[in-house]
Amino acid sequence: MQILNWQSLSPQAQLAALKRSPLIGDNSLEQNVARIIEAVVANGDQALKDFNREFDGVNLETLKLTTTQIEQSCKLVPESLKQAIAQAKNNIERFHQAQLQPKVDIETQAGIRCELRSEPIERVGLYIPGGTAPLISTVLMLALPAKIAGCNKRVLVSPPPINDAIIYAANECGIEEIYQVGGAQAIAALAFGTESLPQVDKIFGPGNRFVTEAKRAVSQDNRCTVSIDMPAGPSEVLIIADGQANAEFVAADLLSQAEHGADSQVMLVTDSTELAEAVNTALANQLKQLSRTEIATTALKSSRTLIVDDIQMAALVSNQYGPEHLIIQTKQPRDVLRNIRAAGSVFLGAYTPESVGDYASGTNHVLPTYGYSKTVSSLSLADFSRRFTVQELNAKGLQTIADSVMTLAAAELLDAHKNAIAIRLASLSADDDTNSGNEEEL
Ligand SMILES: NC(=O)c1ccc[n+]([C@@H]2O[C@H](COP(=O)([O-])OP(=O)(O)OC[C@H]3O[C@@H](n4cnc5c(N)ncnc54)[C@H](O)[C@@H]3O)[C@@H](O)[C@H]2O)c1
Ligand SMILES: N[C@H](CO)Cc1c[nH]c[nH+]1
Ligand SMILES: [Zn+2]
The missing domain is CATH 3.40.50.1980 (Nitrogenase molybdenum iron protein domain)
Structure with missing residues (x-):
């Protein structure tokens, strides 16, 4: 995978580095x-x-x-x-x-x-x-x-x-x-x-x-x-990993999503250049053993590794990307999780490969892609x-909020809204002597 140094990129180049596969934007x-x-x-x-x-x-x-x-x-x-x-x-x-x-x-x-x-x-x-x-x-x-x-x-x-x-x-x-x-x-x-x-x-x-x-x-x-x-849409994964992460594990997780489709994308964000290089070596070795080598190879062409100064910066980059899946393979993954604002599903630690969520842990694998994890939730x-909502007022309840509703209706210049309250207040005051239904149980 192409290795880029995040901090040395211009703001435009940073945006370009987080772009999805060109196949998705196909006119x-x-x-x-x-x-x-x-x-x-x-x-x-x-x-x-x-x-x-x-x-x-x-x-x-x-x-x-x-x-x-x-x-x-x-x-x-x-x-x-x-x-x-x-x-x-x-x-x-x-x-x-x-x-x-x-x-x-x-x-x-x-x-x-x-x-x-x-x-x-x-x-x-x-x-x-x-x-x-x-x-x-x-x-x-x-x-x-x-x-x-x-x-x-x-x-x-x-x-x-x-x-x-x-x-x-x-x-x-x-x-x-x-x-x-x-x-x-x-x-x-x-x-x-x-x-x-x-x-x-x-x-x-x-x-x-x-x-x-x-x-x-x-x-x-x-x-x-x-x-x-x-x-x-097409599967994506972003992995945040520090220098102690197992490069073989990281590569295996990247390939597990790259093999979904030529238009899939996988990203690695790390503060360790050594890990980035070890992951590239592991990718090359593992790729050869897959049955869907061609698909995964194409997906890897529009995938990237971003080197950041520290792991908290990695969380910010991930939030900007908004991945479908986020894997955190760092010493203290829950410390990183605290700063995560956008991800469809999160996988913590070395022993939580994304495949478990794909199949059997219990969470749903239908998740927003294309960066929509910033605003769209995972399927539930x-x-x-x-x-839908239901509301019911008794006469006493109506009398309690009548002034506020009529004031708001008047401020919005909506007379009919105000009148729908006023007409009932008038009827209630006519009935006042009998006080019928005023305290009716709801
Ligand atoms: N985001 C998620 O939650 C999530 C979960 C699971 C799978 N996925 C993704 O689902 C996708 C599955 O893709 P798939 O292709 O294997 O199966 P698919 O069932 O999504 O699509 C296959 C269909 O695509 C149509 N198609 C193929 N080429 C076409 C063309 N050139 N023009 C028009 N239609 C064409 C055909 O009708 C074919 O039956 C993968 O991209 C995978 O990453 C995403
Ligand atoms: N990773 C896919 C969601 O993007 C789900 C899946 C199903 N089977 C294997 N993987
Ligand atoms: Zn999968």
Whole structure:
């Protein structure tokens, strides 16, 4: 990886050093994806079948998997993989169950009751990447919280042919509707519906740059009202490491994300030039042993090592970058954590490789990329429901805040707002003798 001395760079060069892969900023991406979306809107299932052939080389008559197909796939999954899925499922379930929030129901003042309630999103679409690697673990990351949250209709899509273990994991998580379609076309189908794919209310899941751009585009298309979880694009990792870090561990973690895609990016920020050089040597050795050498090599070309004066400076650089994953391999990682302001998921210490969060520790691996970790949260149970408020006042409660509301309404020059209070005050004072309902329990 290219080694740059952070402090010696001009402010513009520092910005350039933190830029994502040039593949992501490719001008033709938006147009290509728009073309795919329009084809799906115009031609429905036929367009999906055509794109399956064009992008995935698969000819399918039917997009939805039948119960028999699901049963057959489940039988083909080896026992050892079933057991690994079971352990990961258990941890992910536990971590997401623990996120269930108690209801908020309080009196802000006597006679004024305010509630915060939560309802599951009715129809959710779950995108499971499968272009270059079958992301079995993503099924658990999406389908488990969707089930725990209580989403009624849970539709899964993935590029064809869908890997048996993806189908098994989906079945284990209670998914009944599985469609063999991926890429931007799958996102368009979930947003607009086709003859065989149902329209959904919210689309979840990570994907390559085509998938991520399609999610952005449909969420801003006023022909439909679909929401999305977040921009969860090509994987990224930034590692903060000091001189005592194990260069082999650091290199292995960098490669674990570089192997995701040519458009992935990995960054090392360190105060040790010796470590930076040792990591480059380890990268070269480990790279040769990988099956996805070509993908990882391309990703490494737009990846960088930044040398900083000290580790606290490394935290500032990381905050500016806003990584999807942040690994801290320093002597006292929690001291560094205190200064972290932006990261999708953080991995502390030498024995917490990012792979554990990808698969089985329990945290969710669907995370914001492109620097959005500065403002967007990692996927959690709350994303699968919508929150809304309820309020109820008795007469006494209304009388207590009437003056403030009328004063504010007058200041905003909104007479009708003020009148909605005044008209009730007048009715209450007419009733005053009987004082009916004034102290009614809420
Ligand atoms: N941020 C996260 O939370 C997160 C989590 C897991 C995975 N990921 C990322 O998901 C991605 C998975 O990528 P993938 O490619 O393996 O699978 P994918 O399922 O995201 O994409 C495959 C699909 O892309 C489409 N496609 C491929 N080339 C195309 C082209 N030239 N034009 C139009 N469409 C094209 C095809 O339809 C294909 O089916 C990786 O980038 C990985 O890093 C991110
Ligand atoms: N690292 C990915 C998130 O960026 C998640 C993943 C799934 N499988 C392997 N890795
Ligand atoms: Zn990964």
